[in-house]
Amino acid sequence: MSRPRIVIVGAGFAGYRTARTLSRLTRHQADIVLLNPTDYFLYLPLLPQVAAGILEPRRVSVSLSGTLPRVRLVLGEADGIDLDGRTVHYTDPEGGEGTLRYDRLVLAAGSVNKLLPIPGVAEHAHGFRGLPEALYLRDHVTRQVELAAAADDRAECAARCTFVVVGAGYTGTEVAAHGQMYTDAQVRRHPMRTGMRPRWMLLDVAERVLPEMDERLSRTAERVLRQRGVDVRMGTSVKEATHDGVLLTDGTTVDTRTLVWCVGVRPDPLVESLGLPMERGRLLVDPHLQVPGRPELFACGDVAAVPDLTKPGQYTPMTAQHAWRHGKVCAENVAASLGIGGQRRAYRHRDMGFVVDLGGAKAAANPLGVPMSGPAAGAVTRGYHLAAMPGNRVRVAADWLLDAVLPRQAVQLGLVRSWSVPLESASPEVARVPGRPDAGSAGSAGSAGGPGRTEPAERRQGGEPAKARPGEEPAKGQPGGESAKGQPGGEPAKSQPGGEPAKAQPGGEPARKHPGRPGADGASGERHRTSESARPRPAHAPGTSRKAAEPSAAPKPSTGARRSEAPGGTRSSGRTRSPGAPAPTRSAGPPADPGPEPPPNQPPPGPDIAPGPVKRTDGPAVEGDS
Numbered sequence: 001m002s003r004p005r006i007v008i009v010g011a012g013f014a015g016y017r018t019a020r021t022l023s024r025l026t027r028h029q030a031d032i033v034l035l036n037p038t039d040y041f042l043y044l045p046l047l048p049q050v051a052a053g054i055l056e057p058r059r060v061s062v063s064l065s066g067t068l069p070r071v072r073l074v075l076g077e078a079d080g081i082d083l084d085g086r087t088v089h090y091t092d093p094e095g096g097e098g099t100l101r102y103d104r105l106v107l108a109a110g111s112v113n114k115l116l117p118i119p120g121v122a123e124h125a126h127g128f129r130g131l132p133e134a135l136y137l138r139d140h141v142t143r144q145v146e147l148a149a150a151a152d153d154r155a156e157c158a159a160r161c162t163f164v165v166v167g168a169g170y171t172g173t174e175v176a177a178h179g180q181m182y183t184d185a186q187v188r189r190h191p192m193r194t195g196m197r198p199r200w201m202l203l204d205v206a207e208r209v210l211p212e213m214d215e216r217l218s219r220t221a222e223r224v225l226r227q228r229g230v231d232v233r234m235g236t237s238v239k240e241a242t243h244d245g246v247l248l249t250d251g252t253t254v255d256t257r258t259l260v261w262c263v264g265v266r267p268d269p270l271v272e273s274l275g276l277p278m279e280r281g282r283l284l285v286d287p288h289l290q291v292p293g294r295p296e297l298f299a300c301g302d303v304a305a306v307p308d309l310t311k312p313g314q315y316t317p318m319t320a321q322h323a324w325r326h327g328k329v330c331a332e333n334v335a336a337s338l339g340i341g342g343q344r345r346a347y348r349h350r351d352m353g354f355v356v357d358l359g360g361a362k363a364a365a366n367p368l369g370v371p372m373s374g375p376a377a378g379a380v381t382r383g384y385h386l387a388a389m390p391g392n393r394v395r396v397a398a399d400w401l402l403d404a405v406l407p408r409q410a411v412q413l414g415l416v417r418s419w420s421v422p423l424e425s426a427s428p429e430v431a432r433v434p435g436r437p438d439a440g441s442a443g444s445a446g447s448a449g450g451p452g453r454t455e456p457a458e459r460r461q462g463g464e465p466a467k468a469r470p471g472e473e474p475a476k477g478q479p480g481g482e483s484a485k486g487q488p489g490g491e492p493a494k495s496q497p498g499g500e501p502a503k504a505q506p507g508g509e510p511a512r513k514h515p516g517r518p519g520a521d522g523a524s525g526e527r528h529r530t531s532e533s534a535r536p537r538p539a540h541a542p543g544t545s546r547k548a549a550e551p552s553a554a555p556k557p558s559t560g561a562r563r564s565e566a567p568g569g570t571r572s573s574g575r576t577r578s579p580g581a582p583a584p585t586r587s588a589g590p591p592a593d594p595g596p597e598p599p600p601n602q603p604p605p606g607p608d609i610a611p612g613p614v615k616r617t618d619g620p621a622v623e624g625d626s
Contacts, residue, residue, distance in 0.1 A: 004030045004338050007088055007102035009078045009270075011036035011064055013044075013320045014301025015108030016390070017327025018334070023070045025335040032071045033100060035078055035090055037430045039064050042131060043389050044320060045357075046396070048171070051134040051141075052178035052359070053408040055399045061131065062391040074100065077427055078109065078270055086296065093430070104296050104334050107283065108327070109268035111302035111318060113261060113423055120241035125261040125423050128171055132431035133421045137260065139412040141179065144257055145186045145198060146412075154194045159255035161198045164246055165262060166238055168204035169212065170356060172262030173221055176202040177358040180228045186410045201231040201254065208234055210364070212317075213354055217364040220373040224358045261423055265318060267303045269426060279305035279315065287346035289330045290337075298334055300326035309348045316349070324388075325349050355381040 006022060008015050011034055019034050026032065040061035049055045064073050076090035076098065088100045113127035126140075127133055141163065148160035163183070165176045183198035202225065208215070209222040209232060225232050233248075238259070240247040245255040267281045276291060277284040282305035283291065289306060291297040300306070301323040308314045316322045326347060335341030355365040355377070363377040365384075372380060382400065386393050420432040 003028075004103040005033060005101060006030050006104045006106065006334060006338075007033045007035060007100050008106045008108060009035050009088065010108040010110050010268075010301070010303075011038075011041050012108060012110040012301060013323035014304075014327040014330070015106070015110075016041045016062075016064075016068075017324050018106050018108060018300065018331045019064075019068050019071050020390070021328050021331030022335060023068055025331060025341050026070070028070065029340050030335075030338060033074055033102075034064065034068065034071050035074045035076055035088065035100065036064065037075065037077045037093065037427050039073060039075060041067075041390065042429060043385075044129075045170075045388075046385060047128065047131070047134050048174040048178045049357070050131070051128075051137045051175065052182040053138060053410065054178070054403045055396060057131055057135060059392050059396050059399055062389070067391050074098075077430075081105070081270070081274060083274065083294065083297065102296070104298065104337065106330060106334060107271060107297070107299040107303055108301045108323075108330075109270050109303050111265035111267055112269070112426055112428060114264040114266045115424065116263065118238055118240065121238065121259070121261065122422075122424050124241045124243060125166070125259040126418070126421055127261050127423050127425075127428055128175060129265065130421075130428035130430070132416050133428060135413075136416040136418065136421045137175075139414060139416065140258060140418070141183060142186070142410050142412040145183055145410075146190075148196070149187075149190055149192045152193065154196075155255070157192060157194050157196055158199075159245065160257050161192070161196055162201065162254060162256040163198065163258040163260070164201045164203065164238075164254060164256050165260045166203050167262035167264065168202050168206060168209045168232075168234070169262065169264065170210070170354075172202060172204070172260070173209055173225070174357055174359075175260060175262060176200050176230050177221075177225060177228065177362075180225075180230050181359045182408065182410075184229075185408060189407070189410075197229065199231060200229070201233065203233050203236050203238065203248070205237045205249075206234060210356065213356070213364070214366055214371060216371045217354075217356070217366055217373075220364045220371075220377075221356060221358060224362050224364075265302065267318075271299070271303045282315070282318075287348075288333050288344050289326060289347060290333065295337065298330050300330040306347055309346060310350060316347075321351065321354075322349060355384050357381050357385075 006026075008019050008022075011019070015034070015036070019032060022030070022032050040063055043060045043062065046055060046060045050057055050060055064071075074090070074092075076092040078088050078090045080089040081087075082089070086102055086105070088102060088105065089097065090100065091097050111129075113129055115122060126136065128137065144160040144163075148157040151157045151160065161183070163179060165172050165179070180198070180200045183200070187198060202209070204211075208218045209225065210218045213221075222232055237249050238246045239249045241259055244257075245253060246259060247253050267283075271283045272278065272281065274283070276294070283299045283303055285291055285299050285304045285306055287307050287309060289298050289300050289304060291299060302318045304326065306316045306322075306326065308316045316326075329345065329347045332341055333344040336344040353365065353367040353369060355363060355367070357363050357378070361375040361378045363373070363381040365372045365377040365380050367380055367384070386397060389396065416431055421428070422432070425432075
């Protein structure tokens with residue numbers, strides 16, 4: 001008899017805790033599969049310290065395979081769930097597709113950036129939900145300060161040294177506090193010609209900083225921010241964003257090159273496609289974290305609306321503290337449903353307090369309801385983080401010690417570009433790269449958190465930007481950049497004039513079986529990879545998967561071999577194509593009829609250009625070079 005299979009979607013606070021607890025409870029009595037886009041668990045509360053150069057990125061990244069014994073990791077992003085068939089469809093980082101069968105399914109996909117219908121925000125702002133976004137912000141802030149130091153124009157220097165953070169919650173407050181300290185340290189070592197000081201602005205429509213915390217802690221945090229020079233503006237937000245600045249709701253125009261969006265989060269849009277009862281974008285579950293009417297389906301973390309038994313009529317907030325404890329209760333109830341563990345229990349939790357790291361020795365905390373500030377709160381905050389982290393504690397403590405005795409390294413590595421971390425992304429933990437099929441964007445442009453998925457205007461097929469941003473390398477195929485294949489001045493594409501003749505074309509090597517003809521070996525043809533990011537994704541209706549919501553008229557690009565798992569757990573690999581469909585070729589258009597054979601004495605046709613030297617723009621002229 002085969003063992004039951006438990007599939008967990010997402011490895012955030014809830015998903016990681018669920019997998020770790022199930023690994024301990026099941027003891028080889030069930031197969032545990034963890035589906036996640038990355039191979040690490042990200043400890044989000046310390047992400048602002050990564051952006052400020054205090055911690056190295058790997059310090060907040062805990063290896064999944066190294067800390068989760070008896071758990072099988074599958075790299076990929078879930079994009080469709082068949083509740084009746086009990087299967088999860090996913091796409092791996094290289095575009096391959098696969099299917100996972102399950103007996104129990106735990107949805108812990110987490111959350112994505114919350115968007116508001118504000119013009120220009122989706123195009124010019126960046127979120128702060130993943131490691132790539134933190135690395136980009138660190139490089140971007142460093143670069144702006146260095147460019148400002150070299151600028152002679154006072155207005156340009158002021159714009160580059162102004163950093164606007166929208167959202168005065170936990171994340172926004174910590175980003176502004178750490179950011180001000182980071183840029184001040186840069187300027188102390190390399191003063192600007194104009195004598196300016198970096199300026200950080202913290203905006204929010206709320207009446208006070210940290211509105212979800214105790215009012216005394218809110219006042220403490222605001223006092224620390226103002227003492228450091230942060231421009232705190234409550235009751236104010238962004239009305240419009242452009243490349244050169246932002247227009248505020250009070251009518252003020254602020255020239256800036258940096259807009260950090262920390263307004264909030266919304267549940268991953270994956271759960272909206274299930275057609276199940278929802279509560280403000282979250283999947284409704286009972287106090288046992290089980291979906292009513294679906295005994296095999298559980299949900300926890302930010303995607304689940306869990307009744308708060310301590311506050312009847314309310315749901316637990318979307319915080320890491322609740323998500324971490326959701327995971328433990330969910331794992332125990334999943335094991336109980338399989339007859340492995342004990343009795344299932346309802347989720348009940350009392351807040352143990354909150355901590356906010358304000359940089360240096362400053363913090364605001366209320367452990368067990370006791371308000372604290374200053375160095376004592378700083379010690380409690382860092383002690384809490386060390387105790388809560390599932391790994392890397394010694395490395396984190398070592399980085400804190402080094403930061404206390406050594407100056408920070410203000411170096412931009414340029415590993416993450418602006419176009420690779422768009423604000424509209426269903427996977428903020430994964431940076432887009434050229435040639436990688438994108439999982440889509442979360443929320444259509446200008447929508448207030450709808451499930452539609454569109455691509456930013458600066459992206460091209462294959463994930464490359466349409467045009468280079470100032471200070472970056474020109475995009476391929478653009479003026480001043482590396483020429484694209486088949487474009488003037490570039491390497492000619494196959495089957496194009498001047499290029500290598502395609503197979504089954506006049507003058508080329510004849511194909512054994514021409515695609516589209518009777519008897520052609522369609523399976524042997526080379527698959528043509530096309531990025532899904534080349535087309536926008538429309539909003540899908542409830543009850544349909546992300547894949548099903550795509551336009552049926554557009555052909556689905558081939559992104560790699562499709563993998564599926566049979567109920568017995570065996571994996572089959574192969575390439576599928578509709579019966580009678582022609583195999584794709586490398587030519588720019590559909591395969592053309594080769595026509596009659598040329599006379600035996602006629603040489604094969606060459607490039608459709610006149611012989612002689614051709615002037616090149618990327619090097620010395622070469623005879624006959626096209």
